[in-house]
Amino acid sequence: MTAHRLRLLDQSELRAAQDLFLAALHRPPISDADWTAATTYYDNSRTLGAFEGDRLIGTATSWASRLAVPGGATVPHAAISRVGVRADRTRRGVLSALLRSQLTQLREQGSVAATLRATEAVIYGRFGFGVASRGRTLVVDRRRSAMHGHAPAGGEVRLVDTDAFTSVLPTVFEAVGPQRPGWIQRWSGWWYRLGRPEPGETKVAAVHTGPHGDDGFVVYGVRRGGHGEKSVLTVRDLVAGSPQALAGLWRFLLRVDLVDEVVAELRPLDEPVDLMLADRRAGEVRAVHDETWLRLLHVPDALAARTYGEANPVVVEVADALLPANHGHYRIGPDGAEPTDEPAQLALDVTALAAAYLGDVAPSTLAAAGLVQVADPAALPNADRLFATGQVPWSGTYF
Numbered sequence: 001m002t003a004h005r006l007r008l009l010d011q012s013e014l015r016a017a018q019d020l021f022l023a024a025l026h027r028p029p030i031s032d033a034d035w036t037a038a039t040t041y042y043d044n045s046r047t048l049g050a051f052e053g054d055r056l057i058g059t060a061t062s063w064a065s066r067l068a069v070p071g072g073a074t075v076p077h078a079a080i081s082r083v084g085v086r087a088d089r090t091r092r093g094v095l096s097a098l099l100r101s102q103l104t105q106l107r108e109q110g111s112v113a114a115t116l117r118a119t120e121a122v123i124y125g126r127f128g129f130g131v132a133s134r135g136r137t138l139v140v141d142r143r144r145s146a147m148h149g150h151a152p153a154g155g156e157v158r159l160v161d162t163d164a165f166t167s168v169l170p171t172v173f174e175a176v177g178p179q180r181p182g183w184i185q186r187w188s189g190w191w192y193r194l195g196r197p198e199p200g201e202t203k204v205a206a207v208h209t210g211p212h213g214d215d216g217f218v219v220y221g222v223r224r225g226g227h228g229e230k231s232v233l234t235v236r237d238l239v240a241g242s243p244q245a246l247a248g249l250w251r252f253l254l255r256v257d258l259v260d261e262v263v264a265e266l267r268p269l270d271e272p273v274d275l276m277l278a279d280r281r282a283g284e285v286r287a288v289h290d291e292t293w294l295r296l297l298h299v300p301d302a303l304a305a306r307t308y309g310e311a312n313p314v315v316v317e318v319a320d321a322l323l324p325a326n327h328g329h330y331r332i333g334p335d336g337a338e339p340t341d342e343p344a345q346l347a348l349d350v351t352a353l354a355a356a357y358l359g360d361v362a363p364s365t366l367a368a369a370g371l372v373q374v375a376d377p378a379a380l381p382n383a384d385r386l387f388a389t390g391q392v393p394w395s396g397t398y399f
């Protein structure tokens, strides 16, 4: 452990926090021009710093947002990001102190859940985060990508100019709303970042209009290959409020000229784009990655906020070393969930609960992996039916 103290940063310290984070990711400091715009990233009342003397050695921030849970409700949620510790001060407990403080404060301030996207899978489990949604990488060979005749059709796609990144696109996003458990509300700085070009590529946005108005959009960039290299269109964001909007946006993407491959990362595991192609092998799933790392900050409220399937109730013991107020027995049934003194039939850590909470992993699968302890085997199929949602969870918002 190193001697350090924590406090919230003020406005004048946020750039140093940003540069510390960038350095931790092996990236250069932010430019003056980018910083002027990037100040919208930070909510300065929510950025924590760890100091050794006067020197900033670690940081973490979060944005206020909402998270959609099974059944359609949304709960107060904190999107945690910009986590970094100076390379010469790692493995001395700085992150542990930052997260303990941050998660405790967020709970006290009313956040029911926090989520993040992790650079490494080994970092956040010890703090009670579990993988609660995943996404797949779809690569489509554009020249073989004609859709079959039953793919939804109709609607129009139009290109929009760069102003749309902070005007039209957020409006469409709000109008489409939560489509699945795991959706999170976006914040203003997020949209600014979406509009920033990636190195070597221009960002283009196109909006789909269906029978009831704008109902989806895509943001993409194209990297032209040299002689003998592929030109690749990468989807940076795609929101579709209906199967027709999804098909319309993909039909548009697959017709963009001077492109060999269309790549879309972290898309929903069940998004039916490959099923819309006449040649199924033109679309290849290349990878599945973790997306949402979920931390249930207030377990009683989180369990009460979601709906459950039809099954006999089960009593579950939840363990939470970092936030012990969550520790306890909960009776979960079709009518809801509440704390109870009844003996537990199943026991799990808050990390495993996060994996089941949005419906990504069935309790029996977690039990098979040793992550749920089973006192009463009859409870396991009931827990599977209670936690099942019939929808694949997915956020779609990278931060």
Ligand SMILES: CC(=O)SCCNC(=O)CCNC(=O)[C@H](O)C(C)(C)COP(=O)(O)OP(=O)(O)OC[C@H]1O[C@@H](n2cnc3c(N)ncnc32)[C@H](O)[C@@H]1OP(=O)(O)O
Pocket: 024, 025, 080, 081, 082, 083, 084, 085, 086, 089, 090, 091, 092, 093, 094, 095, 096, 097, 116, 117, 118, 119, 120, 122, 123, 126
């Ligand atoms: C949401 C986001 O922003 S994701 C971005 C996260 N940031 C990065 O990846 C940038 C590069 N990495 C870093 O800045 C740091 O290494 C951090 C933030 C990941 C970890 O900070 P540290 O101060 O070293 O973590 P801390 O010392 O509190 O470690 C706590 C425990 O986690 C372990 N741990 C932390 N990071 C890692 C890691 N990357 N790999 C393996 N174990 C790790 C430590 O070994 C320690 O284990 P122990 O309690 O058994 O001894």
